[in-house]
Amino acid sequence: MKPSQEQQVWMYRHMLVSRFFEEAIEKIYMEGKTPAFNMANGPIPGEMHLSNGQEPCAVGVCAHLTAEDVVTSTHRPHHVAIAKGVDLKAMAAEIFGKKTGLSGGRGGHMHIFDPKVNFSCSGIIGQSVGPAVGAALSRVMQKKSGVAVAYLGEGAANQGAFHEALNMAGVWQLPVIFVIEDNSWGISVSKRASTAIERNSDRAVSYGMPGEFIEGNDPVAIFDVVGEAIARARNGGGPTLIEIETSRLAGHFMGDGEAYRPAGEKEALQKIDPIPVMKQRLMAEGILTDAADAAFVEEAHALVDEAIQFARDSEYAAPEEAMEKVFV
Amino acid sequence: MKPSQEQQVWMYRHMLVSRFFEEAIEKIYMEGKTPAFNMANGPIPGEMHLSNGQEPCAVGVCAHLTAEDVVTSTHRPHHVAIAKGVDLKAMAAEIFGKKTGLSGGRGGHMHIFDPKVNFSCSGIIGQSVGPAVGAALSRVMQKKSGVAVAYLGEGAANQGAFHEALNMAGVWQLPVIFVIEDNSWGISVSKRASTAIERNSDRAVSYGMPGEFIEGNDPVAIFDVVGEAIARARNGGGPTLIEIETSRLAGHFMGDGEAYRPAGEKEALQKIDPIPVMKQRLMAEGILTDAADAAFVEEAHALVDEAIQFARDSEYAAPEEAMEKVFV
Amino acid sequence: MTQVKEKERKLTIARAMAEAIAQEMRTDDKVFVMGEDIGELGGVFGNTRGLHEEFGGERVRDTPISETAFIGAAVGAASDGMKPVVELMFVDFFGVCFDAIYNMMAKNTYFSGGNVTVPMVLMTSTGGGYSDGGQHSQCVHATFAHLPGMKVVAPSNAYDAKGMMIAAIRDPNPVVFMFHKALQGMGWLGTEKEAIVHVPEAAYEVELGKAIVTRPGTDVTIVGITSGVHFGLKAARILGEQGVSAEVVDLRSLAPLDRDTVIESVKKTGRLIVVDEDYHSYGMTAEIIASVVEAGVPLKAAPQRVAYPDIPIPFARPMEQWALPSPEKIIAAFNKMKED
Amino acid sequence: MTQVKEKERKLTIARAMAEAIAQEMRTDDKVFVMGEDIGELGGVFGNTRGLHEEFGGERVRDTPISETAFIGAAVGAASDGMKPVVELMFVDFFGVCFDAIYNMMAKNTYFSGGNVTVPMVLMTSTGGGYSDGGQHSQCVHATFAHLPGMKVVAPSNAYDAKGMMIAAIRDPNPVVFMFHKALQGMGWLGTEKEAIVHVPEAAYEVELGKAIVTRPGTDVTIVGITSGVHFGLKAARILGEQGVSAEVVDLRSLAPLDRDTVIESVKKTGRLIVVDEDYHSYGMTAEIIASVVEAGVPLKAAPQRVAYPDIPIPFARPMEQWALPSPEKIIAAFNKMKED
Ligand SMILES: Cc1ncc(C[n+]2csc(CCOP(=O)(O)OP(=O)(O)O)c2C)c(N)n1
Ligand SMILES: Cc1ncc(C[n+]2csc(CCOP(=O)(O)OP(=O)(O)O)c2C)c(N)n1
Ligand SMILES: [Mg+2]
Ligand SMILES: [Mg+2]
Secondary structure: OOOOHHHHHHHHHHHHHHHHHHHHHHHHHHOOOOOOOOOOOOOOOOOOOOOOOOHHHHHHHHOOOOOOOEEEEOOOOHHHHHHHOOOHHHHHHHHHOOOOOOOOOOOOOOOOOEHHHOEEEOOOOOOOHHHHHHHHHHHHHHOOOOOEEEEEEOHHHHOHHHHHHHHHHHHHOOOEEEEEEEOOEEOOEEHHHHOOOOOHHHHHHHHOOOEEEEOOOOHHHHHHHHHHHHHHHHOOOOOEEEEEEOOOOOOOOOOOOOOOOOOOHHHHHHHOOHHHHHHHHHHHOOOOOHHHHHHHHHHHHHHHHHHHHHHHHOOOOOHHHHHOOOOO | OOOOHHHHHHHHHHHHHHHHHHHHHHHHHHOOOOOOOOOOOOOOOOOOOOOOOOHHHHHHHHOOOOOOOEEEEOOOOHHHHHHHOOOHHHHHHHHHOOOOOOOOOOOOOOOOOEHHHOEEEOOOOOOOHHHHHHHHHHHHHHOOOOOEEEEEEOHHHHOHHHHHHHHHHHHHOOOEEEEEEEOOEEOOEEHHHHOOOOOHHHHHHHHOOOEEEEOOOOHHHHHHHHHHHHHHHHOOOOOEEEEEEOOOOOOOOOOOOOOOOOOOHHHHHHHOOHHHHHHHHHHHOOOOOHHHHHHHHHHHHHHHHHHHHHHHHOOOOOHHHHHOOOOO | OOOOOOOOOEEOHHHHHHHHHHHHHHHOOOEEEEEOOOOOOOOOOOOOOOHHHHHHHHHEEEOOOOHHHHHHHHHHHHOOOOEEEEEEEEHHHHHHOHHHHHHHHOOHHHHOOOOOOOOOEEEEEEOOOOOOOOOOOOOOHHHHHOOOOOEEEOOOOHHHHHHHHHHHHHOOOOEEEEEEHHHOOOHHHOOOHHHOEEOOOOOOOOOOOOOEEEEOOOOEEEEEOOHHHHHHHHHHHHHHHOOOOEEEEEOOEEEOOOHHHHHHHHHHHOOEEEEEEEEOOOOHHHHHHHHHHHOOOOOOOOOEEEEEOOOOOOOOHHHHHHHOOOHHHHHHHHHHHHHO | OOOOOOOOOEEOHHHHHHHHHHHHHHHOOOEEEEEOOOOOOOOOOOOOOOHHHHHHHHHEEEOOOOHHHHHHHHHHHHOOOOEEEEEEEEHHHHHHOHHHHHHHHOOHHHHOOOOOOOOOEEEEEEOOOOOOOOOOOOOOHHHHHOOOOOEEEOOOOHHHHHHHHHHHHHOOOOEEEEEEHHHOOOHHHOOOHHHOEEOOOOOOOOOOOOOEEEEOOOOEEEEEOOHHHHHHHHHHHHHHHOOOOEEEEEOOEEEOOOHHHHHHHHHHHOOEEEEEEEEOOOOHHHHHHHHHHHOOOOOOOOOEEEEEOOOOOOOOHHHHHHHOOOHHHHHHHHHHHHHO
16 A cells, blocks of 8 residues: 555654654753753653654554544654644643643653544553553444554563453454554663564464564555555454564663663664655655755744743643542 | 373373362362352362363373473362372362361462472462473573473463563573463353464464474373473473363363353263273273273272372361461 | 332342443443453353343453453543443452553543543452452452542442442443452352342442441441441441440442541441451551541540451461451450450 | 761662672572663663673573563572562552562462462562652552562661662562662662661671661651651651651561551650651551551540552642652641641
8 A cells, every 4th residue: 555645745744743843852851951860850850752763653554544543652652642643732731741731741741642633652561552452342332433553662562461452352353453663672672682583573473463564664664564454454354463663763761871772773773764764765756845845844843843832831730730630 | 202101101090190089079079068059168168170181281291290390380280280299198188278288278279389399370360371481490590400381271371471471481492381271261261252363372483482282182192292392491492382172071160050161062072081082092002901990090099089088187277377377 | 228128129249230230231332341251151250140141242242361451451442432341350360450450540531631531340359258269369458449540349238239330330430349259149159148138120329439337336336348347247236235336337438438437437436446358457447547546536445457367368268267357356356445 | 777887888779779689699699680671771770780790691681571471480480499689660560460479479488388488579669759650650558568478678778778688688588679769869860868878888687577766756756668758857857946856767668567666656756647658548657557546555646647649640740749748748747736
């Protein structure tokens, strides 16, 4: 399934927004944290897991989805949230912990919930999969349209939740796609050191579903393979497991010294940064011009700037509002 | 790897002991529970999971093991414990809850621990696998000999613990064998209704280890396949996943009405009860004579009777001994 | 229990639960049931009996032995418009799936600022006394009630069981519904006859988070939940014969906890005994005592707890029975107060 | 802390833990370490730093993200002659692996009548205050301490951390060793300076199950653990300036719980405030209060608790900081007592 030119441009634009968003967050995150880095300080405290490099996984999948489809994500959710259409201003405000944030600041960066576009996540490794299976079941039972997509890291594929959820999806033949973002690291532990086989997509055999491995961190290839899977799911053809080779251009979280990375790995990855790669390809294929690119870059920056400004300008909830929303 | 005549006889004799033991337990279990069946009553209260029909899984594997090898088992542990050489008297006394039992009556039938032969179990589905992997690791680290064997039911292969432990065993290439007893039922839910594929042994692919399915509930076939796996493990060749087709001749636990079983299933299974089948085979092959069989039967009954008598005759621990052995 | 006694219609808790679920399933097609052996078998403890027959395998679904998956799935389905009623067969198994319960089911509403709701019921069996050993006999009331974001309820009789199950299904928040095996009315588990009471046929709600004075009295307050209530009632009758007027409070809900009802009672009686089949330390008994004393209620004697000792539950009948709470232990606790 | 002050050698808790483990690994080749990122990285919280370098990947093993597997494996290894020290990175993750912890690690000794031992240490980080959100900031002290069969300890300073880690490794029973992130001495998590204290170089044990009076006083007893101790000490100093003599008790162990030390203190002071960063209800604070009042200790005022409210931990700094215990809240609790 090949993306149209329009779809390719959509993917490129969302990759830009995602990357600029992360770059903005990265910068602001460090405010108040120098010279001594203390996670508790600054306008954005706590852990921060950036998605730089993984944008293809977000756009290549979400290009096939509408707001009514369900996406569950992980501790590293920004790129996926953006591609899924989560309100950027409300998400930025959430990351800042502001009252205008998606949850009024109760959740934070690892807990992005936007029911308008059916997006949610969990900071616990492996816990994106069960809820996606449940949402898929709910769609079938309610005879509502829509598929569910669960994102997880390659490290999460060694968590028991993965196995249980995939088996259940296989038994019940639910419209759910499992998307593994294989950035080859789980914090400091490599895929090779933690996973008994090379490709998690081969594990699909255990669940009676097709498994696909997508090389190259390429949005177009992802669009293609995932498109088949989603079409199959929409037509009652059941679940699919997809593993996408991608790259983590940043540390696991901000503050990560990354001493565990083999020398040169990061530089090598930077050289195949998917955004310039895609740009060049779009240029070469005549889909993108310098002028259009400049406009998209500007547009993306404007969106991000607006969201960040909104977040900055917003107020915190009153402290005692912490007591609200435990129950509804 | 073919069993010697001696080994075949060993297997047959232990199947007899196991079956007679269960038959004795079955009878005693009902004492005090009629006319109104109340699990709390009688000399053996609580849940009771009999292993009738699954003896081949026990003997075909344990024929390869010595006391120093480690075996972990499940809520349905008697047959495996017997084949592994757990002290029959102390086990019977444990099942009765007596002071002379393996734990003085603290554990009961789902918690059979005999460190003399490195046998243990857990009543939680899937929790036999992690400890076996750890014991295998311990053997490697201590440069002690011995392999570990984890038993589990086919239903347990859908529990997250299974996935995690097999992956870790695969990554670390540990001397551990995973033996799935596929009796096709998890309480009232069939394998087909709960498992996305036909054979759990195919899941070995996910863990970079060999997977074998053994049909026919046949001790000799089991001996053969498992023997290769154990030899490989002993020689540093890593783990294996084995699934054994077997049959649950009794209910899930005593008191189970079994209305969920398809009509005729039980009768059909009874017809291929592995004990008479093996007896006939041994006879046909001239390994067993009527006289020898009668002697084995008598011997097995004697062992069981002695164990049961020992259990009956033993005292309960003083109630307040409940407070002891929480810590050592 | 202010039930009007039309025609006596005594039900077990098991049947009351099944009836409640069935009635909600009839009026709300979003309600469905998931769990192990809850389909054709009708639940190991009978509380889904008849549902599979009436509603079929689509709405009454047996699952693989994959608690993390199906409870996680219930969270996802609940937030997508459904109202799952899921069963964790024994509460003792919570350790294989607690993240889905306490970090997702219980917290997603908060994490979403109330924009995402998780209207689901997790029903689970508790308790021992029938020699099922240390992994099949626990209550772990406090383990659930300690953690925020979920309601935790546990009825002691069929009337409350039906009303609280209906309230739980209708509640937009996640509710953990604990039922004690010895009260369930399954003959094979023994039967506490006093748990089998009149249950009106029509659907009704019993408000979650409200304790009830099950037996009024003036000399001592006995607070319990599930089996503890029945131990308390038996003790109260014996004390009554000795001229002591004991008030028995059935908490019914662990969270939200109705401290007011307990405090009112102790204000009247001046004496407090708390009974719980869950482990002694860091449990419900401590929470009740602390709640009463921090409220400054004047006491005539030091409060007492009758709880399960801090030991794994032993299998052997003499040891297990010795360790369980009992009317005798409650009376001994009362006598100890007299010495103070 | 009866440490002889030779030469001041101040260590963080992180370094004290790593030193303790290294010393035991040098003298006992059965000791090994397993967990996520505890190898080359030295542990996300620094408490295994240097071990991989010194002992190599065989004895200091990074695991897959499979807590059930590696904790279950630790149980199996411990019962096969090894002494595993395993790390659950954040205590908040206990929900994915608690069965291996509470139903196996904690109970196998009992189930075997003491014939099988499980000499392992499960170390795990607790606590918040640095805006890590509701799945990375919890303490859940009571969740662990409520369940029988495991020791649960939590030091508040580096001296205790080293001595208790050594005692834990040598203990033939399973020990859960909780370390609070804000006390860990990792700059990037903020640092409670008073947790960084003199630590003797030679190996020593601090007995598990013993509380300690960290600051003597006569007017009020403040009981805490980990961060609660430091909140208590700060409050005590402020109260001291106001002429109030506060005694601070550091529980150090949640199980076994040293009720005697607390009771002795309250007998002297007649007033009790319990501080805990864990959730309010069914928590440590209630257990301490109940233990004191059921012992019949005469009180001059109703005891008070300063605990985390029964809400998931909010991310935003103003909400989180508002919800945390603090010296100010302790002082307010004391002032409330004066009104009584
Ligand atoms: C159950 C659980 N265990 C451990 C962690 C700590 N942790 C957070 S991210 C992470 C690595 C995850 O690796 P992967 O799934 O590959 O995702 P990535 O970070 O590479 O995006 C770990 C171990 C957690 N959050 N939850
Ligand atoms: C985690 C967990 N879930 C559920 C149960 C209840 N249970 C006990 S036995 C059983 C069926 C197990 O099926 P299988 O693994 O095939 O073993 P079998 O009983 O057939 O020997 C179930 C669901 C349990 N003990 N532990
Ligand atoms: Mg990764
Ligand atoms: Mg089975």
